[in-house]
Amino acid sequence: xxxxxxxxxxxxxxxxxxxxxxxxxxxxxxxxxxxxxxxxxxxxxxxxxxxxxxxxxxxxxxxxxxxxxxxxxxxxxxxxxxxxxxxxxxxxxxxxxxxxxxxxxxxxxxxxxxxxxxxxxxxxxxxxxxxxxxxxxxxxxxxxxxxxxxxxxxxxxxxxxxxxxxxxxxxxxxxxxxxxxxxxxxxxxxxxxxxxxxxxxxxxxxxxxxxxxxxxxxxxxxxxxxxxxxxxxxxxxxxxxxxxxxxxxxxxxxxxxxxxxxxxxxxxxxxxxxxxxxxxxxxxxxxxxxxxxxxxxxxxxxxxxxxxxxxxxxxxxxxxxxxxxxxxxxxxxxxxxxxxxxxxxxxxxxxxxxxxxxxxxxxxxxxxxxxxxxxxxxxxxxxxxxxxxxxxxxxxxxxxxxxxxxxxxxxxxxxxxxxxxxxxxxxxxxxxxxxxxxxxxxxxx
Numbered sequence: 001x002x003x004x005x006x007x008x009x010x011x012x013x014x015x016x017x018x019x020x021x022x023x024x025x026x027x028x029x030x031x032x033x034x035x036x037x038x039x040x041x042x043x044x045x046x047x048x049x050x051x052x053x054x055x056x057x058x059x060x061x062x063x064x065x066x067x068x069x070x071x072x073x074x075x076x077x078x079x080x081x082x083x084x085x086x087x088x089x090x091x092x093x094x095x096x097x098x099x100x101x102x103x104x105x106x107x108x109x110x111x112x113x114x115x116x117x118x119x120x121x122x123x124x125x126x127x128x129x130x131x132x133x134x135x136x137x138x139x140x141x142x143x144x145x146x147x148x149x150x151x152x153x154x155x156x157x158x159x160x161x162x163x164x165x166x167x168x169x170x171x172x173x174x175x176x177x178x179x180x181x182x183x184x185x186x187x188x189x190x191x192x193x194x195x196x197x198x199x200x201x202x203x204x205x206x207x208x209x210x211x212x213x214x215x216x217x218x219x220x221x222x223x224x225x226x227x228x229x230x231x232x233x234x235x236x237x238x239x240x241x242x243x244x245x246x247x248x249x250x251x252x253x254x255x256x257x258x259x260x261x262x263x264x265x266x267x268x269x270x271x272x273x274x275x276x277x278x279x280x281x282x283x284x285x286x287x288x289x290x291x292x293x294x295x296x297x298x299x300x301x302x303x304x305x306x307x308x309x310x311x312x313x314x315x316x317x318x319x320x321x322x323x324x325x326x327x328x329x330x331x332x333x334x335x336x337x338x339x340x341x342x343x344x345x346x347x348x349x350x351x352x353x354x355x356x357x358x359x360x361x362x363x364x365x366x367x368x369x370x371x372x373x374x375x376x377x378x379x380x381x382x383x384x385x386x387x388x389x390x391x392x393x394x395x396x397x398x399x400x401x402x403x404x405x406x407x408x409x410x411x412x413x414x415x416x417x418x419x420x421x422x423x424x425x426x427x428x429x430x431x432x433x434x435x436x437x438x439x440x441x442x443x444x445x
Contacts, residue, residue, distance in 0.1 A: 001047050001054040005036045007268040010259040013041065017257075018047055018054075021203070024257035026229045026238040028214075030245045031261030034293045038080075038112075038212055040261070041239040042066070045074050045208035048237055062204050067104065069111040074201045076115040078212035078241075079182045082116050083175055085109050087300035092277040097163055098149070102278060106167065113174055116182060120197045121190045138173050141166055149353040171265055179373060186217040191224040198228060198236045198392045201414075207236045214240035215247035222249055229255050232387045269293050301375075311370055312382040316341055317349035318356075318363045323436050325358065335439065337402040340390050359434050365442035368425040376417045376424055379409045405438045 001018070003009040010029070017023050030039040046066035054063070065071040089109040096102040117135055120126045145166045198207060217225070229252065232238055242248060245258060264272070269292035270283045277296070286292055321342040326336045350356075359365050371379050379389040387406045391399045410430060416427045 001045050001056075003042065003056045005040050005043060006272050007264045008036050008040070008261055009044075010261050011036075011040055013259060014044060018044075023048070023237060025232045025234075026256050027240070028245065028248070028253070028256040028258045029239060029241045030243065030258060032243060032263050032291065034291065034297065035261040035263060036242040036259050038210075040259075041212075041241060043145060043208045044237070045071075045210065047156065048206045048208060049073060049204045050191070051204075067108075069108055069115060071204070073204050073207045074210075075118060075194060075197055075208070076112070076196065076210045077121055077359060078214060079116075079184055079185055079216060080212050082113045082178050084297040084300045086113070086171055086174055088277055088297055089298065090171060092279065094164060094167065096278050099278070103146075103148075105276065105427075108147055108172055110138070110174055113178060114138060114142070121193055124189065124193070125187070131177060132327065134173060134177055134181075138170065138177060139374075141173070142294060145170065150317075163176075164251055168309060179331050184216065184377065184414060186221055187223040188212070188218070188354045189220045190226055191228070194230045195224065198238075202235050205235070207233075208381070209236065209340060210241070212241045215244070216243045219358070222252065223445065226252055226255075247381070262441075263291060266292055273292070300308070308371075308375060308379050308382050310348065311354065311367060312349035312379060312386055313345040314352040314354045315363065315367055316383055316386055317345050319357075319435065322358060322360055322363070323439060325437070327440065335402065336394075336396070337390070337399050338439070340394050340399070341387070344390050344393065345386060360429075364428045364432060367428055371424055373417055373424060376427075380390045380414050384410050401442050402439060405435065405442060407437065409434050439445070 001015055005011045010031075012370060029041060031037060034081075037182075046063055049062045049066060050058055051060040051062050052058050062071065066074065080164050086109045089106040092097075093102040093106040114135070117131070145163070148163055148166070172201055173357060174346065192209075194209060198209060200207070211225075214225075229238055240248070240252075245253070245260075248256075265284075273279050273286075274283055279296070282296060282299075319445060320338040324338050324342075327334050327338075353357060354366055358367065365380075391403045412434075413431045416422045416430070416437060417424060
């Protein structure tokens with residue numbers, strides 16, 4: 001039980017609660033990204049449904065279905081990043097194509113995405129018609145992948161070639177599904193459908209609902225979730241995950257048993273990369289990092305975080321420069337917050353290689369040509385982190401107003417791209433104008 005969760009004290013507490021029949025109706029797994037919260041939630045679901053001893057290799061039919069993420073009593077919702085995990089799992093499988101564990105790893109990485117499109121959740125969703133054919137295609141290709149080496153005949157190299165083709169097709173379609181099918185916020189309709197599912201009798205011992213990044217929902221969805229966790233059916237266990245405990249509203253938080261997941265040591269993260277992703281070459285050259293797993297998975301992204309940090313620093317410095325020039329022309333004093341942005345990140349902006357531009361249209365064009373829709377939420381998050389760092393470093397109370405302006409406007413920009421499907425260029429134009437207008441208004445207020 002929980003043998004595949006490495007170096008997390010939370011799972012010992014979970015195991016103890018399970019073995020002593022103290023498992024709470026609703027739980028919160030919280031902590032930094034890639035610390036095992038989702039994996040632990042899936043393992044909890046398997047252990048709760050197991051008909052034997054809940055060991056990872058348990059042969060009972062319930063555990064087999066949970067390992068393949070095909071159990072009728074398991075429901076998962078909530079958006080997170082799938083692209084880097086899927087790509088890393090594909091790489092692990094192709095390096096070890098005869099290894100059944102590596103094969104299962106890639107299979108599960110695709111299934112984690114597909115489970116967000118359970119008929120329970122999307123039957124009445126307007127997006128369903130748009131993505132139904134794609135869902136069927138991915139499902140068929142995934143079945144074909146799982147059958148590899150079981151029904152195939154002929155030379156091994158031909159089987160490897162078939163695997164590479166199927167993996168490439170799966171990744172291509174999975175990225176389209178992630179970009180087109182997932183909303184950044186959990187829709188209230190999904191929570192209501194989930195509530196109905198929870199009140200049905202389980203096929204096995206328990207029904208398990210997992211809501212990842214549960215803080216990403218609007219008030220109406222939170223209220224619907226609150227009603228469910230206030231009086232959950234006795235055969236249901238609910239697990240919410242979040243990076244920060246305090247990101248959940250108090251009325252929900254008070255009804256959850258918390259389990260904290262922590263960043264691991266570099267040596268333990270190396271062990272995870274070796275045992276989970278079978279990558280010994282990366283470990284040989286790995287440098288000390290705050291999160292080695294983040295760095296490892298990030299290396300599989302089309303646009304890695306280093307690049308996004310460079311262009312984010314350049315973007316906010318360019319914005320501060322352009323708005324400062326405009327304010328100076330009006331004869332007013334430039335806010336210290338804009339000057340502080342320049343002082344903090346001028347060197348990074350200069351080293352980015354994007355040049356010193358003084359027209360908003362040129363800045364927007366440069367960012368748009370370097371940031372795709374999929375990377376835009378990460379880009380905005382990094383921009384906001386840089387802005388927040390300015391406020392923390394300067395520690396001036398009047399900076400809070402400007403920090404809040406950036407937070408609200410950048411959040412709206414992410415919704416524009418991620419939910420409303422407005423392209424990056426138009427979104428950045430609106431962002432630039434809104435930020436400039438609100439900063440000038442803040443000066444006068």
